[in-house]
Amino acid sequence: MAIVQTILAALARQTGKLLNTVFGWATTTLFGKVPQARQTWLSVLSLASVAWMIVVVGVIFPKAAVFLLSFVTLPPWVDDRMIRLAMLAAALVLPLVVGFVSLKLLDPADRPKGAGATLKAILRGYPSTVAIAVALIMMIVFVPVMKARTMLKRWTSEHLPMVVEEQDYLRTVADIEAALDQAGFEVDRKRAGFMLRLPLKVITALGRGGARNLISDNLTTLVSPRLELILHPSDLVINGSKYDAARVRAIVAEQLSFSEAYLTWTKEGNEMEDRLREAWHEVRGQSAGKAPAEATRKLQAIEADLREAKIEHEEWEILFRSKLLVERGLLQVAAGLTDRPKEPSEADAATLGADQIAAGQPAGAKVVRGLSLLSAAALAWALIRRR
Numbered sequence: 001m002a003i004v005q006t007i008l009a010a011l012a013r014q015t016g017k018l019l020n021t022v023f024g025w026a027t028t029t030l031f032g033k034v035p036q037a038r039q040t041w042l043s044v045l046s047l048a049s050v051a052w053m054i055v056v057v058g059v060i061f062p063k064a065a066v067f068l069l070s071f072v073t074l075p076p077w078v079d080d081r082m083i084r085l086a087m088l089a090a091a092l093v094l095p096l097v098v099g100f101v102s103l104k105l106l107d108p109a110d111r112p113k114g115a116g117a118t119l120k121a122i123l124r125g126y127p128s129t130v131a132i133a134v135a136l137i138m139m140i141v142f143v144p145v146m147k148a149r150t151m152l153k154r155w156t157s158e159h160l161p162m163v164v165e166e167q168d169y170l171r172t173v174a175d176i177e178a179a180l181d182q183a184g185f186e187v188d189r190k191r192a193g194f195m196l197r198l199p200l201k202v203i204t205a206l207g208r209g210g211a212r213n214l215i216s217d218n219l220t221t222l223v224s225p226r227l228e229l230i231l232h233p234s235d236l237v238i239n240g241s242k243y244d245a246a247r248v249r250a251i252v253a254e255q256l257s258f259s260e261a262y263l264t265w266t267k268e269g270n271e272m273e274d275r276l277r278e279a280w281h282e283v284r285g286q287s288a289g290k291a292p293a294e295a296t297r298k299l300q301a302i303e304a305d306l307r308e309a310k311i312e313h314e315e316w317e318i319l320f321r322s323k324l325l326v327e328r329g330l331l332q333v334a335a336g337l338t339d340r341p342k343e344p345s346e347a348d349a350a351t352l353g354a355d356q357i358a359a360g361q362p363a364g365a366k367v368v369r370g371l372s373l374l375s376a377a378a379l380a381w382a383l384i385r386r387r
Contacts, residue, residue: 023050025147026139030199031214032232033159035265035266036312041104042214048101049132052094058087098132099125106213132205132297135199142195150239155171155228158238159244161265161314164231166216168260173231179255180222180229180248187222192230234265255323258343260356269315276322282334283329284341 024122028201034042097120103111112121150157165171173189180187191197191297214233222229227240238245238254253263258277262270279302282295306319329341 022140022143023136025143026136029138032230032235032237033161034214034234035161035163037266041101045101046099046103046136048094048097048261050136051138052091052098052129053133054088055087055094059084059091068089080098094188095125095129096122097125098129099123102128108384127206131203134201138202139197142199142204146193146195155239156242156245158240158249160236160238160249161234161263162236162252162256163234163262163265163270164229164260166218166233169218169231169233170220172256172261173218173222175256175259175261176229176231176236176252177222179251179328180224180227180361183228183248183251185224185248187224187227187229190220190221190223192219196230207208208282227307249277253318254321257325260345264311264315265312265319266315268309269319272273272302272306272309272319273322276319276326280322280326280329283326283333284343287296295330299323 025045027042031042033039102125103118103121112118162172177187177189192200196219200219203215204217216231216233220231222231226244229237229239229248230237238248238252240248256263258280263272264270264275275298279295279298282298302323306316306323309316309319311319332338332341
């Protein structure tokens with residue numbers, strides 16, 4: 001008997017590890033990668049929803065609860081009726097936890113104001129819990145099939161943080177499609193597959209609150225024989241060979257620097273992106289040979305704030321790259337090299353350092369060095385002309 005219990009315990013541990021891995025895949029595939037500040041809340045919300053489903057099954061079918069608890073050693077004084085009452089209490093309380101956590105997934109400005117509105121939002125946790133639990137259980141079934149398909153193609157996955165508002169979603173998809181077509185990938189726009197679309201419909205039909213904001217009503221994929229991209233409201237997932245996925249990530253990060261989508265994920269980073277976008281459009285509006293003094297002052301202020309910004313290095317690198325793009329355009333206009341600097345999307349995307357990307361070198365460092373050389377050349381030319 002002791003040997004059997006040992007074997008069962010070992011199997012339970014392995015099964016737990018496997019389910020934990022599949023659950024992580026399911027959450028990431030359904031919502032994409034979310035900003036770190038929200039990741040903990042999303043994990044709590046997802047676990048609470050699935051736990052609620054298990055608890056409800058245990059309340060309705062006591063034998064199922066006995067099976068689930070067979071791997072847990074309980075004190076002898078714990079009565080079966082106590083277990084059932086505890087499960088019933090959990091079934092009532094967990095949706096309230098989901099409702100409360102859903103508020104944490106919203107930006108502070110978007111959260112309901114007042115006790116009545118907050119309570120109403122928390123009570124919406126009941127339908128949201130059902131929706132998220134059903135959607136995640138579907139994904140736990142579907143995601144191994146989706147992963148197997150990716151593995152058979154020997155594809156890897158790259159994630160590019162990209163925060164997109166619903167009203168800008170289709171425009172951003174079009175920008176990504178144009179950038180990839182220009183680079184020679186020739187992608188086609190399609191609806192997401194049914195294995196992803198069906199769970200999202202469940203959340204759309206029943207879900208409310210913060211989790212609902214993590215999905216798009218227009219979830220779209222861009223596909224080609226070499227690639228498959230899925231744009232979530234906070235994440236661009238790029239599936240392809242290691243070389244293609246890394247190259248596409250670099251192309252999109254460069255060419256969508258001043259698009260409607262944010263490539264940073266914190267409020268401070270978003271605000272700085274807005275300032276850089278404004279400075280870029282101002283530089284684009286200058287006349288050739290004229291030093292855009294106002295744009296220069298704005299850029300200097302942004303550079304000073306960037307040094308003091310409390311952001312992660314990855315966000316800093318994104319903002320620094322955008323700053324160099326603005327600086328290059330500013331120098332080109334000041335030197336009279338162009339009447340209007342090109343948008344990043346108007347550049348030749350195929351000229352990215354593919355060999356360096358394939359070797360695993362970060363695209364940001366490559367872009368920074370390239371822009372620094374161009375900026376230095378433009379500045380030198382401006383000085384020569386003034387002499």
